[in-house]
Amino acid sequence: MPHPNADNLRFPPPRLPPEVAALRAEVRAFLAESFSNEAWPRNSDFGAGFSPDFTRKIAAKGWVGMTWPKKYGGQERSMLERYVVTEELLAAGAPVFAHWIADRQSGPLLLRFGSEAQRETVLPRITAGECFFSIGMSEPDSGSDLASVRTRAERTSQGWRLNGAKVWTSNAHHNHFMITLCRTGDAGEDRHGGLSQFLIDLKNDGVAINPIINMLGGHEFNEVVFDDVEIPADRLIGGEGDGWRQVTSELAYERSGPERFLSNFHVFRALVDEVGPSPDARQAEGLGRLASRLWTLRRMSLSVAAMLGAGDAPDVEAAIVKDLGNRFEREVVETARMILPLQPSGLAGANQNDFAATMAEAILRLPSFTLRGGTTEIMRSIIARGLGLR
Amino acid sequence: MSDELDILSASAERLFADHVTPELFTRVEVGEWPDALWQAVETAGFEQAEMPGLGTLIARIAGRHAAPIPLAETILAASLLADATLPVPGGVLTFAAADDVSISAGEKLSGTAKQIPWARNAGHIVVVMGDVVALVETARCEISPGVNIAGEPRDDVVFDQTPIQEMKSGVSHLEADQQAALLRSAQIAGGLERILSLTVQYAGERQQFGRPIAKFQAVQHQLAALAGHTASACAAVEAAADAPGFFAIAAAKACASEAAGEAAAIAHQVHGAIGFTAEHSLHRHTKTLWAWREEFGNEVYWNARLGEAIAADGGDALWPGIVGAGG
Numbered sequence: 001m002p003h004p005n006a007d008n009l010r011f012p013p014p015r016l017p018p019e020v021a022a023l024r025a026e027v028r029a030f031l032a033e034s035f036s037n038e039a040w041p042r043n044s045d046f047g048a049g050f051s052p053d054f055t056r057k058i059a060a061k062g063w064v065g066m067t068w069p070k071k072y073g074g075q076e077r078s079m080l081e082r083y084v085v086t087e088e089l090l091a092a093g094a095p096v097f098a099h100w101i102a103d104r105q106s107g108p109l110l111l112r113f114g115s116e117a118q119r120e121t122v123l124p125r126i127t128a129g130e131c132f133f134s135i136g137m138s139e140p141d142s143g144s145d146l147a148s149v150r151t152r153a154e155r156t157s158q159g160w161r162l163n164g165a166k167v168w169t170s171n172a173h174h175n176h177f178m179i180t181l182c183r184t185g186d187a188g189e190d191r192h193g194g195l196s197q198f199l200i201d202l203k204n205d206g207v208a209i210n211p212i213i214n215m216l217g218g219h220e221f222n223e224v225v226f227d228d229v230e231i232p233a234d235r236l237i238g239g240e241g242d243g244w245r246q247v248t249s250e251l252a253y254e255r256s257g258p259e260r261f262l263s264n265f266h267v268f269r270a271l272v273d274e275v276g277p278s279p280d281a282r283q284a285e286g287l288g289r290l291a292s293r294l295w296t297l298r299r300m301s302l303s304v305a306a307m308l309g310a311g312d313a314p315d316v317e318a319a320i321v322k323d324l325g326n327r328f329e330r331e332v333v334e335t336a337r338m339i340l341p342l343q344p345s346g347l348a349g350a351n352q353n354d355f356a357a358t359m360a361e362a363i364l365r366l367p368s369f370t371l372r373g374g375t376t377e378i379m380r381s382i383i384a385r386g387l388g389l390r
Numbered sequence: 391m392s393d394e395l396d397i398l399s400a401s402a403e404r405l406f407a408d409h410v411t412p413e414l415f416t417r418v419e420v421g422e423w424p425d426a427l428w429q430a431v432e433t434a435g436f437e438q439a440e441m442p443g444l445g446t447l448i449a450r451i452a453g454r455h456a457a458p459i460p461l462a463e464t465i466l467a468a469s470l471l472a473d474a475t476l477p478v479p480g481g482v483l484t485f486a487a488a489d490d491v492s493i494s495a496g497e498k499l500s501g502t503a504k505q506i507p508w509a510r511n512a513g514h515i516v517v518v519m520g521d522v523v524a525l526v527e528t529a530r531c532e533i534s535p536g537v538n539i540a541g542e543p544r545d546d547v548v549f550d551q552t553p554i555q556e557m558k559s560g561v562s563h564l565e566a567d568q569q570a571a572l573l574r575s576a577q578i579a580g581g582l583e584r585i586l587s588l589t590v591q592y593a594g595e596r597q598q599f600g601r602p603i604a605k606f607q608a609v610q611h612q613l614a615a616l617a618g619h620t621a622s623a624c625a626a627v628e629a630a631a632d633a634p635g636f637f638a639i640a641a642a643k644a645c646a647s648e649a650a651g652e653a654a655a656i657a658h659q660v661h662g663a664i665g666f667t668a669e670h671s672l673h674r675h676t677k678t679l680w681a682w683r684e685e686f687g688n689e690v691y692w693n694a695r696l697g698e699a700i701a702a703d704g705g706d707a708l709w710p711g712i713v714g715a716g717g
Contacts (some may be wrong), residue, residue: 009617011625013632024713091709265709273705279697285690288697292641292689295712296626303625317621324618383617384610387590 009386011299011317014306020084027088030061035092042093044265045365047220047372049095050171052129058089059129064099065107072111072119073127079309083302087258093266097171102126104257105250106133106179110199113238113246118199122177136166136180136200136224137247144378146181146247147191151226153182153198159233160198162226172209172222178202181243195243199235206230216364248315254373256304256318261297261325263369264332267362268294271336274355279339286339293328297321316386323379326370333362395447402448405430406455415674418458419541423511428459428482437461437483441469441569446576446631450624453580456678458542460484460508462573467516470566474523474558481513487566488517491549497557499526499549507685509533509545514555518566525556538685540677570686571643572630578646579627581679582620585657588672589616593660609660616656619649636699637715640692647683647692654679 034057035042043049058064063085068074089096107126110119125131142148151164162182172178178200185194200207206229212221238246268290275283301321307314336359337344344360370376384390409427418424431437439448449462460482467483484507491501499517509515510533517524532548590613593604603609623646630642654676658665665672683689700708 009621011621011628013628087713269705269708271705272700272708275701277702277704279701281694284697284701285694286697287700288640288693288695289644289689291637291696291700291708291712292626292644292693295637295641295715296622296629296645298712299629300622300625320618320621323614324622377611380611380614381607383614387613387617389590389593389604389610389613 009316009320011303012306013299014080014302016080016084016302017078020081023081024084024088026061027063027085028092030058031088031092031094034094040093040095042266042269043095043361044090044093044267045263045369046090046096046100046259047170047368048097048365049093050097050174050220051095052098052132052174054095055098055132056129059099059127062127064103064129065123065127068107068111068123068127072123074123079305080302083258083305087262087298090258090262091265098132098174099126099129100259101135101170101175102131102133102177105135105253106177108253109179109197109246109250110237112249113197113242114199115234115237117234118237122199125176131177132171132175134169134172134175134178134202134224136169136178138168139165140167144375147187147195147244149181149183149195151180151182153184153196156230158230159235160231162198162200162229162231164226166224167212167221169209169222169224170220172202172224173211173219175202178224179237181247184240184243192244194241195247196240197237197243197246198231199237200229200231214368216361251374252304252308252313252315252318255322255379256301256308256314258298258301260322260373261294261301261328263365264329264362265294267336267358268332270355270358271332271340274340283339286335290328290332290335293331297325297328301325316383319374319379319382319386322373323376323383326376329369330366333359333366336362398444399447399451401434402436402451403454405434405436406452406457410455410457412671415458424458427457431459431461432480437464438468438478439465441465442572442631442634445469446572446627449573449576450580450583450627453577453678453682454584456540456581456584456674460511462577463507463512466566466569466573467514469569470516470518470523471525471556474561476523476525476556476558479514479525482508482511483514483516484508484512485516485518485566485570486547487570488519491517491519493519493522493524493554493557494551497554499524499552499554501549503547503549505536505538505544506547508543509547510535510543515547517549521561522557522559523561524554526552526554538681540674540681542678542681567686568634568636568639571692572627572634572639574682574686575623575627575630575639575642575646578650578679578682579620579624581675581682582623582646582649582653585653585672585675585679586616586620588675589613589657589660592665596662603660612656612660616653616660619653619656623649633715635715637696637711640696641715643687644689644692644696647687647689650679650683 062075066075066077067082139149153160153162180198180200184196187194208225210223211219304314304317342356346357346360436448439445445465452461463484467485468478471478486503486506488503512528515526530552534546536544538544594602596603626642626645630638664670
């Protein structure tokens with residue numbers, strides 16, 4: 001057999017259950033109607049469109065928290081059914097950011113590690129499409145080196161007192177809660193001890209939220225500052241010191257989903273129409289290459305979803321999907337500019353077409369894709385560990 | 391994978407590991423036919439593996455060992471005959487999807503088929519011309535020997551009023567060139583698995599600057615990229631075998647062919663000068679990758695065909711097309 005460590009990487013062909021076809025058709029019909037009624041710009045980047053209105057509509061269809069228990073408003077559907085809904089939403093370019101984080105990782109985290117009271121308070125509001133979450137991991141001095149976080153939670157007679165700051169906190173100015181990774185004790189030899197996560201109420205706990213404007217000029221990021229913020233004891237998620245285990249369990253969900261290779265699907269789709277039905281040789285090859293890579297990536301990502309659904313922990317496979325998926329997202333943009341030369345511009349003008357504006361935004365968003373959810377360098381280190389090299 | 395397939399994979403893996411040795415390659419290089427290996431394959435019945443599932447699995451395992459026999463070709467030729475409900479002769483088979491061959495009166499073939507794999511070793515050749523499948527005896531053909539970059543026989547075959555032994559027209563099957571591309575993709579996937587394991591192992595053993603080169607982050611990231619190329623080619627091949635069709639096979643061969651070049655470059659870089667020697671086994675596997683990536687259409691060929699279909703269908707059909715091509 002091949003070297004045992006190389007043989008550990010497996011992407012078994014997933015089997016989509018038959019009921020998925022009807023669900024997919026239902027999602028497509030819903031999206032076709034939604035896009036005919038509303039003038040949403042199509043953007044497949046999950047982080048590009050924030051619409052509480054759209055989120056409430058798909059929540060009414062039962063598509064937010066759809067794998068969760070019915071007692072919290074979930075539908076108890078499978079991971080693969082959720083996969084189908086999310087990939088259809090992204091492929092259509094729907095505005096999904098409002099519920100994305102809560103649906104993908106905050107809700108599942110609370111289901112797995114949260115107290116019954118925390119679940120009852122929050123989960124039904126998420127599945128109703130009324131409660132949105134932010135991720136509270138990165139700090140000014142802690143990016144890839146997450147274990148070095150310095151935001152500190154100290155025990156008080158009433159609960160906990162927090163001091164520190166989180167950054168790159170998307171939509172903290174819109175969202176209701178943030179799950180926040182804090183230092184609560186000594187790091188220990190492996191540096192992973194003494195970390196705990198807390199449920200922070202962004203509207204009522206007295207945190208300061210300061211905008212960080214991104215290079216497109218948009219306000220999505222924030223700095224969230226804790227200056228002697230007092231919270232009750234029941235906000236601790238799971239046990240004290242469980243933080244590292246909790247954040248690492250979130251990451252496989254965060255890294256292997258369709259959002260790691262579909263962020264520029266709207267560009268690809270528009271490119272096909274811009275090229276038209278009679279491509280020259282180079283255009284045909286360029287479009288075909290994108291299609292063959294996308295088809296392969298989707299198959300790998302579905303395979304990881306099936307493994308997650310079966311209770312496996314395919315961390316290394318998830319890292320491969322994210323690394324290759326992010327590279328593909330860049331290849332979409334690079335291929336477009338090679339086979340259809342134009343001047344990308346977001347400025348309105350007589351000479352501008354929509355595709356030039358689409359390209360301009362895609363080029364400007366691209367640098368964030370290989371950073372968010374773990375950098376390419378971190379992904380490659382995880383893969384190397386999976387190969388037994390570290 | 392079911393238990394049955396696991397057992398089959400393990401026994402195929404064992405068979406090739408036992409037979410395909412450096413010493414065997416030395417004998418094959420001077421023109422010897424690896425009869426013991428072929429006999430073992432026939433005894434196991436691997437040459438009768440059905441397409442697409444079992445055939446691609448066996449081809450992938452043979453590819454891991456760069457087994458110097460026309461196993462994929464025999465599997466494909468037998469599958470084409472079976473699809474045409476023609477009798478399958480025993481022994482070594484190969485096939486030719488030939489544009490420059492025609493049928494003349496009295497069921498005879500004329501023309502030339504170029505670079506036919508292992509024609510010199512095959513008892514029979516299955517010739518595919520449009521929807522016609524014909525079987526001829528190799529002994530009735532004129533063979534001009536040639537080899538690919540890995541030294542595997544790729545012979546030109548001249549038919550000059552060559553009698554057809556069996557023939558059927560109006561055959562509807564997955565096109566021969568697609569089946570051939572799928573089998574080569576499977577062999578490439580196996581070759582990639584092999585060079586990944588060779589390279590990971592070597593990086594753990596080779597010491598420089600007082601530690602294994604696998605401990606250097608620059609090397610680790612190269613190996614991670616190699617693992618990515620390997621994993622994507624394997625996943626694409628498994629998916630195409632699972633739900634074969636034009637889109638899936640085009641994507642799988644394009645993916646595998648592109649991965650072959652990228653992966654071979656990394657494997658050689660990590661192996662350093664020792665990998666460039668005749669003595670080290672790495673070149674057995676990189677040479678077959680460099681040969682197979684071109685055969686039955688390289689990535690440019692298949693991507694262009696796929697791209698033409700996508701452009702013709704338009705942007706609205708793009709996503710349904712990707713979802714519909716398996717999964």
